[in-house]
Amino acid sequence: MNKTYIQSRNQSIFNKFYLSITQLFWLITFAFIFGYFTDYPANNLNFTIIITFAIPSLYILWLVIFNSGKAKIIEHGLELNEKGVCYIHYGSKKIISWANFSGLKIKNKFPRMVLLKSSNKENIEFSYYTFSSQQRREIFNYLSSK
Structure with missing residues (x-):
């Protein structure tokens, strides 16, 4: 994908x-x-x-x-490809390879955050409301299956 x-x-x-x-x-x-x-x-x-x-x-x-x-730069973006998951934050990228990807966690605190966990402790964290509800649903469904 x-x-x-x-x-x-x-x-x-x-x-x-x-x-x-x-x-x-x-x-x-x-x-x-x-x-x-x-x-x-x-x-x-x-x-x-x-x-x-x-x-x-x-x-x-x-x-x-x-x-x-x-x-125009991409303020916030998430790329899912064959190599792994890549979070784009104002043009800079942070990548977790699928081999190091260890799950998705939603932190229900104030503010609500999404944590993409990495086995090498280079986690990616962003606000729950960074993406629209439809985008979140697709992202979470895909990452939950990994």
């Missing part, structure tokens, strides 16, 4: 939003706990939270505007 799954623009925006919200959740949780036990000024915590949310938002906006045309 030679199949390449590429993240769509809408899925990319949704995934980045999901990951940003989970990071913001953990930051706010930490900020409240930290603020409760210390006298750290609330203004500094608010600034930290705003910056943490603003930077990913600007990054998403930059990708939406400029990652297009002939110079």
Whole structure:
């Protein structure tokens, strides 16, 4: 099987939003706990939270505007071929050969992640929402049979 799954623009925006919200959740949780036990000024915590949310938002906006045309790179992709499984992350590739592939695991934590396990400990991990539900179903079915 030679199949390449590429993240769509809408899925990319949704995934980045999901990951940003989970990071913001953990930051706010930490900020409240930290603020409760210390006298750290609330203004500094608010600034930290705003910056943490603003930077990913600007990054998403930059990708939406400029990652297009002939110079467009694959932000997230998964290639399944006769050699193994290859995860593409902003143009760079990480490969697990079928000989080293030891399974698929879905981490049901916050954020929800997918782990492609390798016997040589060079695992591949990406967000559960990196790919659409149809793409996930096809990927998981194929990898579960390996």
